[in-house]
Amino acid sequence: MPHPSPEPRVPSPATIAFIGGGNMARSLIGGLIARGQAPASIHVAEPVEALRDPLQRDFGVECADSAATSAAGAGVWLLAVKPQVMREVCAGLASLAQAQRPLVISIAAGITTAQLDGWLGGGLPVVRAMPNTPALLGVGITGLFANPRTDAAQRERAAALLEAVGPTVWIDDESRMDAVTAVSGSGPAYVFLLAEAMQAAGVAQGLSPEASRALVQQTLLGAATMLTRLEEPADVLRARVTSPGGTTQAAIETFEAGGFRDLVARAIAAATERGRQLSAAND
Template sequence: MSQQPVIAFIGAGNMARAIIGGLLENGFAAANIWAAEPDASRLQDLAEQGLKTTCDNNEAVAAADMVILAVKPQIMQAVASELADAAQKHQPLFVSIAAGISLDALDRWLGGNAAVVRCMPNTPSLVQTGASGLFANARVSEQQRNLATQAMEAVGIALWVQNEAELDVVTAISGSGPAYYFLMMEAMTAAGAKLGLSEETARGLTLQTALGAARMASSSDVDAAELRRRVTSPKGTTEQAILTFQAEGLEAIVEKAMVACRDRAEAMAAELCKD
């Protein structure tokens, strides 16, 4: 990374650690990263890697150019409100990776006039294959947008959406999406075992097939529909499986599931941001 600003993480859970790991692997200096967490025992290994650590969130914010709010949505209001004085005094960029917390609510809790980015990452960030959607309020500068992009690209891809409401759709696709694929993997593994394979063999074949299909799709110059057509020979075995999926309404089920996910994200926002 060309820039070496100071980045502070409020919360040191799995997602924060994934981003920290990605930053370190991309050449970011450990000495320029702060991690704040009320449980000092959870910070020991980060300190051993050269990070600055503290149990005082305000100390971390005071030192930072960018603050990544990596706490659960249910406690975001309390955490952000306690940072209001430091936010007003030091005016760093704030990046929230909590689902359902609006930019307006974050700005209000931080005391107003804050530069805030909402980011919806996903769990494959833990293995640096994440997909994040981002949206910024009007007070975020181009330089700050670039900094947020750099941080999230350390663990995968980072795509900016056109409006804040689209982040709920991002939640329905990539935020919750890994679980959809895990469910498909469960089903294929179970079916393979019922058809006579050992569970170990069925699982190995399922996982490698999922990995291979994803790599083919991400590296191809054609879309997924065309890739499917290319491996679906008329009156062949694959065609029979595809026709069965379609007869059972797979496309409609996927759309219905994603709508339910988006609607729940909207409802969570209404619940969490009402104060």
């Protein structure tokens, strides 16, 4: 049975409605509350009881199974549903969106600000965001793009919300958001694949699985820490640990001879193109 539309209320800029209560929404909610956001100012719409109840229990936020119920009165809507159902969700919220004129933020891959604005009735400030899975631990990064109707204060509001799980980077050309998805959105999987390959190679060279896993994990953590904490770019750091004629040089030369750089470029190009296809499929 469809839920009746709630009466429009004057939206509160401090109130955030999460439409969807999955892992990324949960991470953002936890990060916001840790930064001082009042639980009562966070509304969550999640139809799956097994996701909804823990959110209410763990964070004390207001939860409902209806998107319109949670969105009513909220000055910011964060759309955290899968791209495949985004059009349907927006259609159900369009009349409320036109009445309240919220700031809309979407974390769905491949859905453009123009599509979101059109599905919600038009004329709205819309920010497209692409966080990545390390946000689940508070160490993610998010690419952001705002449509022309989004003013400076709304941009700051969107950035502050996403910074609850890590730094943000603004992208001026929305067509480049597919590249953001390919580099950082999908990027953790590339690192996990490298870790898998390194661990297997270590075992092949006689290490125990436990030893190989520990060595790879801490090596990747250490390298990532150096990349983020030191001022030198990646090529300088690589050169610093690559002694002429040494073991590292032997490995690097093997990578290069195998077309490592070209393979990475083609992989990211393929991910970027897939993002464009997802967007086109929703037109």
